[in-house]
Amino acid sequence: MSGYQLTIDDYSKQNSSKILKKIIFYILLIIIIFLSVYFIIILDTDWHRIGSGASILKQLSYFIGLDLKIMPHLILPAFETFLMACLGTMLGLILSLPVAWLGAKNVTPLGAVSFGFARMLMTISRSVHEIIWALIFVGAVGLGALPGILALAFRSVGFISKIISENIEGADKKPIEAIKAAGGSGFDVMYYGIIPQILPTVIGTIIFEWDINIRRSAVMGLVGAGGLGLAFFRQMHMSNYPGVTTVILFIVGLIVIGEILSHYLRKKII
Amino acid sequence: MNNNEIYKRNNAKNFIYISLFFFIIYLCFLYLGIDFERFFSALGRFGSLIANRYYPVEIPYVLEPGYLGSILDSIQMGYLGLVIGVIIASVLAYFAASNITPSKKIGYWIGKFFIIFSRSIHETIWTILFVTIVGFGMLAGTMALTMYCIGFFGKLFSEELENVDMKLVETIRSNGANEIQVFAFGVWPQVKTAFTGILIYTWDVCFRASTIIGFFGAGGMGWYLKRNVLQLEYARTSAIILSIIVLVIFSEALSAYMRDKIYKETQ
Numbered sequence: 001m002s003g004y005q006l007t008i009d010d011y012s013k014q015n016s017s018k019i020l021k022k023i024i025f026y027i028l029l030i031i032i033i034f035l036s037v038y039f040i041i042i043l044d045t046d047w048h049r050i051g052s053g054a055s056i057l058k059q060l061s062y063f064i065g066l067d068l069k070i071m072p073h074l075i076l077p078a079f080e081t082f083l084m085a086c087l088g089t090m091l092g093l094i095l096s097l098p099v100a101w102l103g104a105k106n107v108t109p110l111g112a113v114s115f116g117f118a119r120m121l122m123t124i125s126r127s128v129h130e131i132i133w134a135l136i137f138v139g140a141v142g143l144g145a146l147p148g149i150l151a152l153a154f155r156s157v158g159f160i161s162k163i164i165s166e167n168i169e170g171a172d173k174k175p176i177e178a179i180k181a182a183g184g185s186g187f188d189v190m191y192y193g194i195i196p197q198i199l200p201t202v203i204g205t206i207i208f209e210w211d212i213n214i215r216r217s218a219v220m221g222l223v224g225a226g227g228l229g230l231a232f233f234r235q236m237h238m239s240n241y242p243g244v245t246t247v248i249l250f251i252v253g254l255i256v257i258g259e260i261l262s263h264y265l266r267k268k269i270i
Numbered sequence: 271m272n273n274n275e276i277y278k279r280n281n282a283k284n285f286i287y288i289s290l291f292f293f294i295i296y297l298c299f300l301y302l303g304i305d306f307e308r309f310f311s312a313l314g315r316f317g318s319l320i321a322n323r324y325y326p327v328e329i330p331y332v333l334e335p336g337y338l339g340s341i342l343d344s345i346q347m348g349y350l351g352l353v354i355g356v357i358i359a360s361v362l363a364y365f366a367a368s369n370i371t372p373s374k375k376i377g378y379w380i381g382k383f384f385i386i387f388s389r390s391i392h393e394t395i396w397t398i399l400f401v402t403i404v405g406f407g408m409l410a411g412t413m414a415l416t417m418y419c420i421g422f423f424g425k426l427f428s429e430e431l432e433n434v435d436m437k438l439v440e441t442i443r444s445n446g447a448n449e450i451q452v453f454a455f456g457v458w459p460q461v462k463t464a465f466t467g468i469l470i471y472t473w474d475v476c477f478r479a480s481t482i483i484g485f486f487g488a489g490g491m492g493w494y495l496k497r498n499v500l501q502l503e504y505a506r507t508s509a510i511i512l513s514i515i516v517l518v519i520f521s522e523a524l525s526a527y528m529r530d531k532i533y534k535e536t537q
Contacts, residue, residue, distance in 0.1 A: 033353055036346040040408040044343075044489065049405045059403045083298050090295075127518035129482040131394060132511055135499060140319040141312050145302040150312055219392040222486070226302075236398060244399075248391060255390040 067235075067243040074231055074250050081227035081254060084145055084220065085213040088152025092213075093206055095153055096161035103161060104168035107190070118165070125158030130216045131223055138224040148225030152213050163205045167198040204266050211262040218251045228254070324508035331506045332513040337494055341517065344490035347411045348480035352473050354412070355419025359385070360465075363424045367431035370439065370457055372449055385428065389421030393479045394486055401487035411488025415476055423472045430464045431457065463536045467529050474525035481514045 050056060102108050103118030133154050137147035176193040184192065221229025228251050235243035299306065331337065365371050366381030388396075396414035404410050439456040447455065484492020491514060498506040 032349060036350040039343070039346055040350055040412055044407050045409045046405060046407065056403060063399075080302060083302060087295070087298055087302075123519055123522075124515060127478070127515045127522070128511065129478065129514075131482050131485060132495075132514070136319070136324075137312075137316065139323075140315045141308060144304065146304045146309060146312065149302075149304075150316075215390070215392055219394050222394060222398075232395065232398075236402070248395065251395070252387065252390040256386070259386075 062241040063245050065242040065245065066249070067240060067246045070231075070235070070240075070243050070246060074228070074247060077221075077226070077228045077231045078250055078254055080145060081217045081220075081229075082214065082258075084148045084217040084225070084227055085152065085210060085258075088149045088217065089156055089206060089210040089213050091149060091153035092156030092160055092209070096157045096164065099157060100161040100164035100168065101190075104165035106169055107186075107194070118161070122158040122162050125154055125156075126162075127158075128155070130155045131219070134220050134223045134225050143224045143226075145226045148217060148220035148227060151220060151225065152217055155216065156209050156213060160202075160205060160209055164198065164202055167201050168194055171197045200269060203269055207262045207265050207269075211258050214258040215255055218254065323504040324511075326505050327512060328503075328505035328509045329512075332509045337491070337510075337513075340484075340489070340491050340494055341513075343408060344480045344484070344492075345477065347408050347415055347483075347488065347490055348473070348477040351412045351415025351480070352419050352469075352476045355416040355476075356423050356469060356472065358416070359420045359424035359427065362420065363428035363431060364453070366424065366428040367434075369432055369434065369436060370453070381424075381428070385421060385424035387421075388417045389425055391417070391421075393418040393483055397483040397486040397488050406487045406489075408489040411480065411483050411490060414483055414488060415480055418479055419472055419476055422475060423468060426468045426472075427461075427465065430461050430468065434460050463532060466532050470525045470528050470532075474521050477521045478518050481517065 099118050099121050102114045103122060105115060108115045108118070130151055133151035134147055137150045137154075141147050141150065171194050175197070176189055179189050179193045217227055217229075218232075219229045221227045221231065222233050228247060232244065232247045232251070235241075235247055299309070362381045362384050364381070365373075365377040366385055368374075368378060371378045371381070393414055396417045397411060400410035400413045404413070434457055438460070439452060442456040443452050480490060482492050482495075484490040484494070485496045486492070491510065495507065495510050495514075498510060
C-alpha cells in the first residue's frame with residue numbers, strides 16, 4: 001500500500017459508488033416484484049373464475065364449521081401419523097450414521113472420495129422434497145404407512161447426518177489422541193472418544209427433526225402413504241369442507257403436542 | 271455390593287430396556303400393518319425402481335421452452351410469496367416478541383397464534399386450500415407460499431427480536447422516545463443483519479417449496495411433475511426431479527454465499 005494515499009475525496013467517491021450500487025440493486029428487486037405481480041396476478045389469474053369478493057367469501061364460508069361425525073375416525077390416523085414420524089426419524093437416524101461417518105473430514109476412511117460421496121448423499125436427501133420422496137417410495141413399495149416412513153427417513157438423513165458430521169469434525173481432539181496413544185482401534189476412538197462428546201447435540205437434533213417430521217408425515221397421505229393426510233385427501237375429494245376443517249384442526253393439534261413435547265424434552269437434555 | 275455385581279445388574283437393565291424398545295417397534299410395525307419381508311426388501315426395490323424405470327433420464331425434456339418457463343414461474347411465485355409474507359410476518363413478529371411487543375395481553379397472543387397456525391399447516395395443504403378458493407394457477411401458489419413464509423420467517427425473526435439487548439432499548443425509551451422511535455433506533459439496528467440473513471434463508475426455503483406446490487394445482491415445475499407422474503412417464507419424471515435437485519443446490523449455494531458476504535460486511 002506504499003505510495004497510495006486515500007484522501008477524503010477518494011473515500012467519498014468510493015462510498016457514493018457503493019450507494020449507487022445499492023440503489024440499483026434495490027430498484028432491480030422492486031422491478032422483479034412488479035414483473036412477478038404482472039405475470040401472476042394479471043396474466044395468469046382467471047378473475048372470472050374467482051368472481052367478486054362476495055363469492056370468495058362464500059367459498060371461504062364453506063370451511064367454517066366442524067364435522068363432529070368424522071372425529072372418532074380421525075384418532076387412529078392421527079396415531080398412525082405420529083408413529084410414522086417416530087419410526088421415520090428412527091430409521092433416518094440409523095441410515096444417517098454411516099453417512100455421517102463418511103462425511104466427517106477427520107474420520108472418513110477414503111479421504112476425498114468418501115467425503116464427497118457422503119456430501120452428495122446429504123445434499124440429494126435435503127434437496128428432494130418429502131412429497132417427491134413419498135412418490136418414489138409409493139412407486140417402489142406400494143401404498144400404506146411403509147412408504148411414508150421410508151420417505152421421512154430419507155428426507156431426514158441429510159439434516160441429521162450433516163449435524164452429526166459437523167459435530168464429529170468439531171469434537172475435542174485430546175480424548176481421541178489419548179485413546180489412539182493407548183492403542184485403541186478406530187472403533188474404540190469412535191465409541192469412547194467421539195460419541196460421548198457429540199451425544200447431547202445429536203439427541204437435540206433428533207428431537208428437532210422428529211418435531212419437523214410430524215409436520216411432514218401429516219401430508220404423506222396426499223400421495224398415497226397413510227395417516228391424517230389421507231383423511232384430508234378423502235374429505236377434500238368428497239367436498240366435505242367442514243370435515244376438511246376438522247382434519248386440519250387435528251393436524252394442528254398433533255403438531256402443537258409434538259412441539260410442546262420436543263420443547264420439554266430438549267430442555268430436559270440440555 | 272461389589273463392582274462386578276453393579277456391572278451385571280446394569281447389563282441386565284440395559285438388556286431389558288433394549289428388548290423392550292425392539293418389542294415396541296415390533297408392535298408399531300404390527301399396528302401399521304407392515305410386513306417385515308416388505309420392509310427389508312424396500313431398499314432393494316427402491317434401487318431396482320431407480321435403475322429400471324427412472325434411469326434413462328430424458329434430459330432434453332427439461333430443456334424445452336415450456337418447462338424452462340415453468341421454472342421462471344416457480345421463481346416468481348417464490349419471490350412474490352416471500353415479499354408479501356415477509357411484510358406480514360415482520361409485523362406479526364414484532365407483536366409476537368415478548369420483550370418489545372406493544373400490547374402484552376392481546377397483541378402478543380394474536381401474533382403468536384398466527385405464526386404458529388401458519389407454521390403448523392404444511393405448504394402443500396395451504397396450496398390445496400387456496401386452490402379450492404381461488405382456483406388453479408399461480409395466485410393460489412403465491413398465497414400458499416405467503417402463508418408458509420409467515421410461519422417460517424415469523425418464527426425465526428420473532429426469536430431474533432426476543433434476543434435483543436434490552437438495555438439499549440430501555441435507554442432510548444427513557445429518553446422519551448415513542449414506540450416507533452424505539453423500534454427504529456433501538457431494536458432495528460440490532461437485528462438488521464439477522465433480518466437480512468433470515469430473509470435470504472427464507473427465500474431459499476421458499477424456492478424449495480415453490481418447486482413442489484405445483485403438484486397440487488399451483489403453477490410452476492410441480493405441475494409438470496404431476497402430469498408426468500400421472501402419465502407414468504418415468505424418464506421425464508426423473509429428469510424433472512433431477513432439475514429440481516440442481517436448482518435447489520444452486521439456490522442453496524447462492525443463499526449461503528450471500529449470507530456469508532453480509533455477515534462479513536457487517537463485522
